[in-house]
Amino acid sequence: MNFKMIFGAAILAFAGAQLIPYGKNHDNPPVVQEVQWDSQQTKELFYRACGDCHSNATKWPWYSNVAPVSWLVAHDVEEGRENFNASMWEQQEINKGVFAAYKLQKGEMPPFGYLLNHPEAKLNVEDKDALVKGLKTTFKK
Secondary structure (H helix, E strand, O other), rough: HHHHHHHHHHHHHHHOOOOOOOOOOOOOOOOEEOOOOOOOHHHHHHHHOOOOOOOOOOOOHHHHHOOHHHHHHHHHHHHHHHHOOEEEEEOOOOOOOHHHHHHHHOOOOOHHHHHHHHHHOOOOOOHHHHHHHHHHHHHOO
């Protein structure tokens, strides 16, 4: 195979991938019951660093419309909402809000890939400590 054939096949595959609808529905579900935050600061920090994947208030960036990246973004949001959704509090069978502070403290959240495209989600030490404390206070209820 020569370069032109490989390049042509890649272009066709990319174009064909755009026809797959998964990952392109960006209608956020309604907020059913939001967490009762311990403070406005905790709420603001949460939505800045975590809200796109862990609430029904996802802000869908432009690249979430382009496959195959749209598939990854949709999967991450679905998985995030499934594990912990601040917009469905006490409505989900499983809601790992108690675990959120631990994951943040260990540096496992927000994920590195998310931070690459969302620099505003990178918290400085003071904000991270405040959010960890706020999450612990909010979810120990």
